[in-house]
Amino acid sequence: MKYKGKQNMAVMLTIALLAGMIPTTTAANVYATEATRKKLQEAQNEKKETEENLSQTQEELQNLNQEKDSLQGHLHNLNNQLKEVSDNLEELENKISDKEDEIEQTREELADAKATEEWQYESMKKRIQFIYETQDYVMLEVLFASANFSDFINRSDYIEQLSSYDRKKLQEYAETKEQIAAAEKQLEEEKKELDEYKAKVEVEKSRVSGLVGQTSSNIAGKKNEISQAEADALAYEQRIKEQEASISELQAKLAEEIRLSQLAAQSAWRDISEVSFAEGDRYLLANLIYCEAGGEGYTGQLAVGAVVINRVLSSVYPDSVVGVIYQGSQFSPVGSGRLAIALAEGKATASCYQAADDAMKGNTNVGNCVYFRTPIEGLSGIRIGGHVFY
CATH class of the missing domain: 1.10.287.1490 (Helix Hairpins)
Structure with a gap:
């Protein structure tokens, strides 16, 4: 049963690659988490602002x-x-x-x-x-x-x-x-x-x-x-040096995430039937969906839930909902504390619970995408609501 499921998954991956559903290595620049992309962009913007301040200060000097x-x-x-x-x-x-x-x-x-x-x-x-x-x-x-x-x-x-x-x-x-x-x-x-x-x-x-x-x-x-x-x-000048170091670190992290994303696309995937969900996974996933896409329709909410489950199925990421959601620097609501507030107050809506249930059944409207973020120039993928999934 398990072996047959893996065979089916391999066939599905091959079909997806041929159909262009999963980005290839030629578009490696799109493989990055929203948080890392955002931090890198912010760091580059801050460095540019600091360089402008330095130039202005030198002119004033x-x-x-x-x-x-x-x-x-x-x-x-x-x-x-x-x-x-x-x-x-x-x-x-x-x-x-x-x-x-x-x-x-x-x-x-x-x-x-x-x-x-x-x-x-x-x-x-x-x-x-x-x-x-x-x-x-x-x-x-x-x-x-x-x-x-x-x-x-x-x-x-x-x-x-x-x-x-x-x-x-x-x-x-x-x-x-x-x-x-x-x-x-x-x-x-x-x-x-x-x-x-x-x-x-x-x-x-x-x-x-x-x-x-x-x-x-x-x-x-x-x-x-x-x-x-x-x-x-x-x-x-000192700040620029520090920002350059930070940008280098973020670029290294981005490269690592690109590598992991490519690896995820090429590695083994479990079938949804092989996953055993723990008590509380539904509540946790529904509230994450609320934090990420609570203001969007069901389609956007399902897409967020599908990304989490795709990571659970991939051998590159943790094999549990808790492990995927709380993996370091992956989902911004975790780092900002919004998820903790949503969990404490039970913010998830009925639509968010429906999206969590369908995602946990293996339903996906974004194929095998394992990342999503707000759109940026040069990023291609599946556009749903306010996010691009890739």
Whole structure:
């Protein structure tokens, strides 16, 4: 009985291969579990995103370095300006100091001139007062004291020369006083101009100093941004290495699953009559069907159940419903915990139980397919509902 069943199965496999029901090795890329395909695609997408982030970060890093270099050049120019302003300020301070010395000297000269003026003024005043008060007496004295007329003329000339001298000195003093006053005024104006210019230079120095401080702060900020960008770039590079390792592992796993899928297609299969189902298999299978195809019609639910039973029948996979469903990383609801919730709450519908019953009787609408997943580009197989079976 068992031998005959195996003969029938071999004949069915041969017919299926000739009819194209089971994918050949030329389509090996379709032999992969949904979970592994999904993880590999996600890993490749994450790596691509990380590479894009790295490229963007490297571009930002280049821009930051250019900005830092520009700021450093600006800072160099500002420092030169600050030095020039400081030198100008120092020169101005020296000029102002010299001008103050000149003003002080002029003031001293003016003070001396004033003292001379007062002395000369008092002297002239006394002489003038004497002349006017004793004019008649002097004239008589000059007249009578003169030895002769010539002497009289000489004495008159002397008095006239004395008066002329006094007027001349007074005029010279007045001119000197005016010159000193004018010089003092000019010096005061020059000092005022220097003070105003110095104030402007002080403002310019303060402005340039502020720009130097601000630019230095900006450079420090850019350096911090550069350090952060460099750290981000290193982190992205490290992440890419890790993702490449993960992709390599997933690709190796995918290759192994392809090998197992091909092996399953070529290996011995049991007849459904040789399978002894354990208590609880129906409940477990119905709830897995609910998790994988609960929102689809009966046809899609039967197809999921048939894949599980096909694996039970294949010598490549575990020989029990429990073993197949809980085999590592095969059915996503197991890993996500959705199956455990469905089992705890008894989520399976009557349609799911009907699909489980029919699959456990050996009924299949996907031939000997042992995998299914959501459709992706390049994947061929039997399309039922939202899945491709292969």
